Amino acid sequence: MKSEETKLGRGERMRVAVKAILWFVLTGLALLGLIAIANWAAWVPVAIVLIGILVAVPVYLVRRAFASDKSRVGWGKTYLAMALASAMVLLSLAGLPIYYLALHAENRPLIAPQVTLTDGQRTLVLQGMSHVGSEEFYKSVVYDLENALTQGFTLFYEGVQPSPGEGDAWFSTYLAQGGNLSENYKALAEVCGLRFQLDYFTLLEADRAEHPERHVAADVSALDMKREFDRLAAQDPGFKHWAEAGASKGTGGDPSLAQIVGYLKDSTPGQRQIAGILCRGVFSIALQPAEKVEGEADGEGSAPYSMSPVILDFRNRALVERIVNSDAQKIYVTYGAEHVPGLLTLLEGQPKPWKVLSAKWSRALSEPREYEGRSLPGYLPGKV
DSSP states (O other), X not given: OHHHHHHHHHHHHHHHHHXXXXXXXXXXXXXXXXXXXXXXXXXXXXXXXXXXXXXXXXXXXXXXXXXXXXXXXXXXXXHHHHHHHHHHHHHHHHHXXXXXXXXXXXXXXXXXXXXXXXXXSOEEEEEEEOSXXXXXXXXXXXXXXXXXXXXXXXXXXXXXXXXXTHHHHHXXXXXXXXXXXXXXXXXXXXXXXXXXXXXXXXGGHHHXXXXXXXXXXXXXXXXXXXHHHHHHHHHOHHHHHHHHHHHHTTOSSSTTHHHHHHHHTTOOHHHHHHHHHHHHHHHHHHXXXXXXXXXXXXXXXXXXXXXXXXXXXXXXXXXXHHHHHOOOSEEEEEEEGGGHHHHHHHHHTSSSOOEEEEEEEEESSSSOOEEESOOOTTTOTTTO
């Protein structure tokens, strides 16, 4: 009998210990969730707690209905415990996306490639860019550009050239949700605690004014893009219908850009801090180069239409043509990171092919950290 009592005592102690550990872990997770969401709005944690209290009601009623002991003794305490646990679980779940995105941005950051190539006589550097990024990243790029100028490089810049009239009107309608794309990106950078890339290229204005021949606007014009769009639309009426339907709904280009900016433009400093974490995480997921599955055909599983043939492919062909026909012996290109894979393919396919000499990558959304010797799907598979 004594050993049986001892056995029951040990079982009870184990149950109490496990229960205490669970409460400790749940409390810790709830506090982390509370810290993550408290800056967003004071009413959010309160609302979550109230929802937790309400969620506990049906759980409590079900448990009481099937309980073997129907007495009222201890049931008030049981409900309070359930309500507290429900509120803690909801607080934990509310903070989970924020911590997940923060960890993703740190462990798999958005990184911009820098690739050096040669055709045997000339040197070309492709610096992948991000429209929004960290101040440290842009300063490091400008430092490299200033250093390249001292070595005799000619700088080629991205930036669709304005075309007053139908070109600009088309661009605004189909790619900027009816507004100005640069202004949208600048506003997005502000609300996300990041920076807009063009703000830092003004540091090169003094050299541009003194040596304009070393600074080349290498992109196409808005009218050029419209003409390419019209050509593709004439070949495929389905593409034209898709693009016009998207433009009429305000979903040309980046469908979420204007909405995000509009929602966060009047946010508090605390909200912007959380928004910065969310933006870095979302960008690190959405802007990662696509990983092609072995054996998968190009375009397989993707949407039937996109603006990539105009935004990426057409501009890539134009840039490569400008590079090939340039008299400059050393060219340093700053272009969106998404352009790099297509540019490499086109350069390697030239009659006088360009070959990769070296490559490295830098984090675009946080403090600089260089990566070398890594093979990244979508950028340089099997080359580095």
